[in-house]
Amino acid sequence: MADGDGKTGLKDKIKETNEKLWGSQVVEAILRPGSPFKKGYSDSPRNRSYVVMNNVLYHLHPVKVKRHGVKLSYTLCLGGLSFFLFILLTITGIFLMFYYTPSAEAAYTDIQALSTNVAFGTLVRNLHRWGAHLMVLSVFLHMSRVFYHGAYKPPREFNWVIGVLLLFLTLFLSFSGYLLPWDQLALWAVTVGTNMAGFIPVVGGQVKFALLGSLEVSGATLLRFYVLHVLAFPFILVLFLAVHFWRVRKDGGISGPL
Amino acid sequence: MTEIPESLLRRSAEAKAKALGVPVEQVLAEMKGEGPPIEVPASDEGAVSPLSDEPSPGASAGQADAASADAADEQVEEAVSPRSEEQAEEAVSPRSEEQAEEAVSPRSEEQAEEAVPPAAVATIVEDEQPLAEVDGSGNDKLAAVVSPRPSVPPAGTPEGVRTARLLTVVKARAIQTVKAEPTDKVNTWPHLMLMEFGALLAITGLLVIMSVIIFSPLLDPANVNSTPNPSKAPWYFLGLQELLSYFDPQIAGVTVPTITGIIGFMMIPFVDKNPSTRPSDRKFAILLYSMFMVGAGTLTLIGVLFRGRGFNFTYPWKDGIFFDDLKDWVDFE
Structure with a gap:
């Protein structure tokens, strides 16, 4: 469209570029049919279905959910929040890994350097730590919510069992991360915790030794806890998470109202 | 056909x-x-x-x-x-x-x-x-x-002769029987997903504010030769540590976690045979779980607030709180 002086208006130019961009083959290839970001998306029941169905989201959510499930007061989003916190912890954890060496000599100074020399280092470390505590809390509250709704009853028994495993994995993840700053708090908290493992009948000594990699908490323990924390536990957790989410969908979605 | x-x-x-x-x-x-x-x-x-x-x-x-x-x-x-x-x-x-x-x-x-x-x-x-x-x-x-019936009565049919007759009545019915009743549902997009997005933003906001205000503790470097007094486990294990101060480690450290963890939790769906999900029908189950919640919460709170030097009982308003996780936030001592 032309202005009074014959020049194309900036607004029109932006609009034109926008249309060209969103109509381009690249964008078309990225977005699946029914994506709300696609050019010409219109809000219709059919497209609302497509948004979920033609999307990776379909693994997590059905096209439609029971109306009561949308009420915040029913689920409080606790399961979803636990998952989101896990993602947040993974992101902040990757950031922290860039600045951290899992050795008894370097670990503590690395944390100090992270807090003082690295941009946003303190913030990310705080996010990681409080996020972890919050995740333990939200997983526990999620379990309580499920219990009070009786949502573990058939056919959801097995998913409850997986959920309990996920709670333990969350605790182990948090606990293994506790040692990594290698300060007095970390060392002695883990000493107290691993001492409990030593009381297991028959195999207690072996379990404790396997965890510590030595007779006491040492540099070997630090390396073990580091590998468990950044690799082993998250890996197992993700596997169980996948089964957990899949079973939620297959066992009939979120449970019925009280 | x-x-x-x-x-x-x-x-x-x-x-x-x-x-x-x-x-x-x-x-x-x-x-x-x-x-x-x-x-x-x-x-x-x-x-x-x-x-x-x-x-x-x-x-x-x-x-x-x-x-x-x-x-x-x-x-x-x-x-x-x-x-x-x-x-x-x-x-x-x-x-x-x-x-x-x-x-x-x-x-x-x-x-x-x-x-x-x-x-x-x-x-x-x-x-x-x-x-x-x-x-x-x-x-x-x-x-x-x-379909096999002629649409037009053939001309020349004698009076009183019915050309069309009913062979049989087949009630139109679906092959599959419908069992599920339609339920009140809403589209996941946008109703549920906007809600989830809101929750996500809220928790992120909360976490960022927390992280700006409260700093993670970093005490002195680890030293095997100097035991801090008291030395406490992470807060989620403090209930267990509290139990350890009452009972033998075999009971508090092994038996209780195993029973509550494996038997008590994983077995719940297989022990609780009550099919109802109404709270009024499952008072006993709710009572049991609530007792566990209150018990675990009390033990943890005692461990966090009421345990001082030597893991002895103290009052937080008298001697301060011995909880290093929040040390850098509030100087309790």
Whole structure:
């Protein structure tokens, strides 16, 4: 469209570029049919279905959910929040890994350097730590919510069992991360915790030794806890998470109202 | 199209042959689409008026109309009520736009008409086309009954001879029986997902504010030779540590976690055989769990707040709080 002086208006130019961009083959290839970001998306029941169905989201959510499930007061989003916190912890954890060496000599100074020399280092470390505590809390509250709704009853028994495993994995993840700053708090908290493992009948000594990699908490323990924390536990957790989410969908979605 | 049983076809052909006065084989061949159309003997106009007391095309069309409306009704019901959750979702898949729309939206009269236009069905009856080509299993059966009948009463039929007769009544019914009742549902997008996004933003906001205000503790470097007093486990294990100060480690450190963790939690669905999910029906289960919650919470709180040097009992307002996790936030001591 032309202005009074014959020049194309900036607004029109932006609009034109926008249309060209969103109509381009690249964008078309990225977005699946029914994506709300696609050019010409219109809000219709059919497209609302497509948004979920033609999307990776379909693994997590059905096209439609029971109306009561949308009420915040029913689920409080606790399961979803636990998952989101896990993602947040993974992101902040990757950031922290860039600045951290899992050795008894370097670990503590690395944390100090992270807090003082690295941009946003303190913030990310705080996010990681409080996020972890919050995740333990939200997983526990999620379990309580499920219990009070009786949502573990058939056919959801097995998913409850997986959920309990996920709670333990969350605790182990948090606990293994506790040692990594290698300060007095970390060392002695883990000493107290691993001492409990030593009381297991028959195999207690072996379990404790396997965890510590030595007779006491040492540099070997630090390396073990580091590998468990950044690799082993998250890996197992993700596997169980996948089964957990899949079973939620297959066992009939979120449970019925009280 | 469903195969019409030979016996039915034969009976129908016999009736038609009798009425027209032609050999049965010829009629049968015509019905099967193998023979030429039967030449109806010519007769004078008005001998049998189309609107006589005999079943006329109009009447039969009306009949078919009612029947097809019934069938349409049935079919819409089938489309509306989800057979099962998964199937309902599949119904939304792009087989046909109209079908998807119907499967999602509640039942209405216009849609009943939209699904199978009764007028169209009636027309087809008059055209003597196999109805089954229209669609639907219900109509299929209906067609099997209706189609072998001549639409026009043959001229020259003696008075009182009924040319059309009812072979059988097949109630149009879905092949699958519908068991699930339709439930009140909303689209995940946008209703649920906006809610989730809101929750996500809220927790991120909370966490960022927390992280700006409260700093993670970093005490002195780890030193195996200097035990801090008290030394406490992370808060989620403090309940256990509290138990350790009362009981033998075999009980507090091993038996209790194993029983609560493995037996107490994982076995819950297999121990609790009560099928009801109503709180009033499961008072005992709720009581047990609440007791656990209160117990664990109390022990943890005691461990966090009321344990001082040597893990001895203290009052936080007297000696301060010995909880290093929050050390850098509030200087308790």
